[in-house]
Amino acid sequence: MQKLIDAVVDRLKDFVAQNQRVLLVVESNDASNGLLVKCLDVIDQDASDIFWTFVDDFTDAVAFVNAVASGVRIRRELACKALAKSDGAPWPELPPEAGHLAIHPALRMRALMTYARALSSNPDEQHLVWNLFPATITDPVGYRAFVLELMVHEFPSPWCHHMRVVIRDDVARPALRDAVQVLRGADWFAPRLGPHDIEKAVEEQVGDESLSVDERVQALLTLAGLDYAHGRFGDALAKYALAGRYYAGTGKLALYALTLNGIGEVHARTGNPEQARKYFESALTPATNRLSQANEPGRIDAIPVLLNVSLNLGNLYLSQNRWADAGRYYEGARDIAHGMANAHVEIQCIENIGACHFELGQYREAAQAWEKGTGLARTIQADEHLRTLLQRQRDAYNRLGLTDRRDAVDTELRHLPGGA
Known part of the structure; x- marks a missing residue:
């Protein structure tokens, strides 16, 4: 597996370093997209260049640029908070055109990219590496038109000078x-990262006695995830158990x-909710203990695990109509997602928190939760989340008899793209 990753990393490094x-x-396919993003992260850790990577789904150009703009905005907010602690100058405000829906999406994306490039203190030596790796591309025709418009440039003064742009294409479509x-100035790369290639490479790593035990068990854990994804649940359980020991x-x-957590997910998938609950709850103890190791380097590796476990418990209890229990875990997941600046997951948690209140007859609390969610959805311009939350609010206002708020x-809703 590491050989596959190293080959991809070397190819991406060569592209970033060249000047032509x-x-x-x-x-890539949808399954290997995350691995490619991991390869970019590996380069980012070692490179002096500035890497910005976005993995939001591409449903249409406007929604995609909205999601990227939200990511840039969140990154700016986090940077400004960190700089304020050291009396550093804050990052400048985003360019106005980045948020104007009337402007062509490709031009809005260019504005975001030139904004990010301008943050460099040494643009002649430090490239902006802008990576667009949507997890899914549901409109390939619209995606093609968007990319072609975005990447048009003229010499001798191209708008994208001192940039390297890496863009995903879907191997299936x-x-x-x-x-x-x-x-002009485009290159193409088709890494061997198909499901068969990945699985074969991981199996070889598990059996490679020249590697350390730690490396081989990490590969075993990856192989367990592949077994789960392909419905080989017995094999997944055995591998998760061995890695767990x-x-x-x-x-x-x-x-x-x-x-x-992996064992719990297998049980949840195979219709054993009580066993799933047992393992999800068991996963909370080592994850929280790891997070409490204040003096240990890298302890934040427990945060995404805690988020996943909390979401799994919330979803499990929601499926069983255990509204209060589900709401409690969604609240925990919401707080973790907020700390990770993962606004989309935070909104999903807020929606489910409100749903739990609603099912318990707590209509005012449900409305309050969804109002917070709509505020966040407006901030990041997530229209689909906003539509769903507004529809939820309308149900709560009907139950509360708040006709003025329902009418608002x-x-x-009528003014959102696509109408009510």
């Missing part, structure tokens, strides 16, 4: 395969929690 091409189109002929014995609490919600 601006755009690299990388083909390619939209950009001919981009090297259509666009190793991590429990070596005191690697976050990874031990991850194995317990109806008005806002």
Whole structure:
């Protein structure tokens, strides 16, 4: 597995380092997209260049640019908070055109990219590496049009100078395969990261006796996840259990929690909710213990595990109509997502918190939760989340007899793209 990753990392590094091409189109399927993003993260940790990576779904160009703009806005807010503690100058405000829906999405994206490039203190030596890796591309025709418009540039003064742009294409429904002929300064890369390639590489790593036990067990954990994804649940359980015994014995609490959560997910998927609950709850202890190791480096590795476990418990209890229990875990997941600046997951948690209140007959609390959610959805311009939350609010206002608020919600819904 590491050989596959190293080959991809080397190819991406070569692209970032060269000075002849601006755009690299990388083909991948939905399953391997996360691995490609991991490869970019590996380069980012070692490089002096500035990496900005976005993985939001591409349903249409406007929604995609809205999501990217939200990510840039959140990154700016976090940077400004950190700089304020050291009396550093805050980042400048985002360019106005980045938030104007009337402006063509490609031009809005350019504004965001040039904003990010301007943050560099040494643009002649430090490239902006802008990575667009949508997890899914549901409109390949619209995606192609958006990318072609975005990447048009003219010499000798291209708008994208000192940039490297890496953009994903879907190997199942390619939209950009001919981009090297259509666009100036474009290159193309199709890494061998298909499901069979990945699984074979992981199996080889598990059996490679030249590797450390730790490396081989990490590969075993990856293989367990692949078994789960392909419905090989018995194999997944056996591998998670074996990896779990190793991590429990070596005191690697976050990874031990991850194995317990994996076992819980298998039981949930195979219709054993009580066993799923047992393992999800068991995973909370090592994850929280890991997080409490204040002096241990890297302890934040437990945070995404805690988020996943909390969401799994919330979803499990929601499926059983145990509204109060579900709401409690969604509240915990909401707080974790907020701390991770993951606004989309935070909104989903808020929606479910409100749903639990609603089912318990706590209509005022439900309305209050959904009002907070709509405020966050407006901030990040997440129209689909906003629509769902407004519809939820309308139900709560009907139960409370708040006709003025219900009518205001109806008005806002009619003015959203696509109407009510």
